[in-house]
Amino acid sequence: MSTTDVHKAVQEAVVGALGVSEDEASPDATLMDDLGAESIDLLDILFRIERSTGVKIAASDLGDYIQGGIPDDRFSDDNGIISAEGLEHLKTVMPQLDEGASLEAEHVIQHFTVQNLGDMVAQRAAAGAGA
């Protein structure tokens, strides 16, 4: 499955699970803030993606992907604000984020977009194909 096909499958999953239009499920739409996805909707989206692409992603994988394996105490400071190391990693998985922003680790998932999810699935699909 090509990267384009993966992104198409992710958009279809978002449309099907949330009942939004393809226009609304644009690449830069955030799943939670813009499209109103709740945790049960995320489950639905991930199950649909698994069915159409074969890529299995658990809801908690989103957090792992965002944090990139950086331990909690290095990803954010004592006030829960994302550290310089955390921001450096976020540039690779959520490049749309404002570099100068003061982001709370707890809320960063709210900025996760349809494009970010597509990139994650494409990365997993490529890793699976290469395994």
Added chain:
Amino acid sequence: MPEPDLRIRVGVDIVGVERIARLASEHLARLDTVFTAAELEYCSRKRRRDDHLAARFAAKEAVLKAVGTGLRKRMQWTDVEVVRDASGRPGVRLHGEVAAIARRKGVARIELSLSHSAGLAMAGAIAICSEPSDREWAA
């Protein structure tokens, strides 16, 4: 100011029964990643299965809010299991990553209340915390 010895944290959640019914009908084979075998078996014996599934999903969310964890880490939905005691009163059994987080945060006990009516299921959880303990949450 020093923190008091006893702290409580509250979590509530509400879930539309229709939403969980749709999830269950479209992804029946994947429900075991959300509910434990015992939860699925309990709900399957109920005439209004989806009401009970929705209440359990709301309970998982409520407990996670009370414990203070989100969709991070290696957490599984099945890490929070709704159980019933002999009198039918609901309780919580924690497993895996959520149990580890609860231990670190000193959660000593969780009280749970469930309700469903008019197409909605609701759960409220109160986590009672003391000092971090080694309590073994998993049965």
